[in-house]
Amino acid sequence: MHRERNKLRAFFLNFLPGAGHFYNGNYIRGALYFLISFGELFISFLLGGVMGEDELMGLGLAAFVLLWIVSMLDLLIGLLKNPSRPANPMDFVDPQVPYEIKEIRGENERFQIILLSFIPGLGHFHMGLMQRGLSFLISFFGYMTVMLFLTGVTSSSAFLLLFGVLPVIWLYCMFDAVQHIHRKLAGEELRDRSLFEDLEAGREDGKRSRVLATLLSAFPGAGQMYLGMQKRGLQLMLLFLGSIYILDLLRLTLLFFLIPIIWFYSLFDGLQLVSSYGREPLEDRPVIEGFLNHQGWLGAGLLALGMYYILANLAIPALDARFPEWHLQYRVNAYLKTVLVSVLLIGGGLKLLAGSRKGGVVKRKGGPS
Template identity: 45%
Template structure:
């Protein structure tokens, strides 16, 4: 039987490392070399021939070998964890735990099987939780498991369908929500299996029902807040900071979308800065709540936007006019003149000019702002 199969399973994400842990050094070396060499030859061939196709071919074969490595480790762990130990000498235990004695050797099969059963249940739950909701179904939590499963795969199908239908690859950015659901489902299944093994009765509630009970009771789960904070704004909303969370989430997604549409690769460094600010701000808010400072004040990041909705309306109108010009006016010019290069140049200069105007306008606004003098 493999000691700590959960740790071995997570080490299996690194090619060959999980096999090294269970003593299968030959397979571990083989899988590690196959993954590295496939990727290496793809990079070398792509650089030598000047073709990106070789790199993607090498990446594909490396991914295939990694998948074979991971599946092989899972099959091995399932077989080892499910097999019964026969003919194993168990060290003597306290007389109160002795269940039978054969040929002078003391065995404690009841206690040993209980420990093995708990370990097997925990391992199978974590293994099934790699598919969101499946671990909950294994625990008998049908409603909670179906909610997670339908939410994960339904959101994935909707995003991909809309991106293909609207011919907007930038819409695939919203797929970053899926890892958050996956991580939440994994840790939630682990929490429930721990509660079950502790002797507590599991209640089949949906995720939304749990959140509502926590909100009404004034309680907030620290680990759940941390997991939700991976998505900017989601952790703030869970803590009850709706305005702050909505602004952070909308600002993060809108910035990624605008950087893709306007082709502002120069400002891509702002995205990780935005994410780090949102993540650590949520952790700070959670710390304040746990310290007993009372209810958190929902202070928006940009408070002047609420009192100046006129500027928000102007921005939305400008965005609508931009899409009219980009999708209708330029297409009409292209059909009339029949010059593809002309429309390409117009679209390029239009985006460049619009970006320059926005930056100049923001600079003028900052320079013209009055500095407030605080009274002594």
């Protein structure tokens, strides 16, 4: 009888070309992959060192990588073409099935699910969870299509930053598939619910998924909004995306260091809220307190931004075409950024100084007489 092999172990062993084939019982194929891969690599490096040709070493390394890819694809095709008997939850309580066979069958099915889940949704399809797999498939590729469409239509590279959501969806899909296969092997009944039905059920029960909240925290504001803190999440999201847009529009590269600061602040804030969720009540406190009291400053900022946009994209090009000897476009590009950054830094410094003086006065008034 053909001995069952652990496919996951064969897959990782084959990171050394040929080792996975050898473990699977294909001794000739495994030996050929090993000898050809390392043989050509050794010969190319030997000849390259003797002749002083770095290009020959590079070609040998490229050939080694190509042979490694071919070896991995050959192994994967063989593993998927000849699937072993799928794990049955009843096998784990059947005393006639040896323990080693139970473990191998369970690991083999985990391997198939993990491998298929590299394309979001396929692992769920393999387990018969059609609605759940379809929701992951549509979420991943639908979001990718929308971002590519917006990038192409607007000709703006700023939308490429939003592609950071795709790894979050992919990781959550992978984690969800592994979690479901563990439940299946434990004998639990799997319910074919879409991702959106899970969110609705969590909302009805008053509970949120800590894992999903942690993954969503990778995008500023999304984790906070998922946990029910709409004001805080919306402010962080507007602060992050608005800063990217404004700094890119005004070409203020000097202030781009603010973007990772906002991102890290939002990430650690989300992780802190996730750790506190369920143990203590969460208060939806906005990041900027008294936001309504700063509507005047916000309106003035939007008005100034609109005037700058009209000036930079309409008035200056028209005047530069009418009076080329003035070199207006060059002067704006050369000096306007310096003026804007200087005004922002000086204005921010004066605001902080004024606030510290007021705080000192209040402290003296509140002291003992």
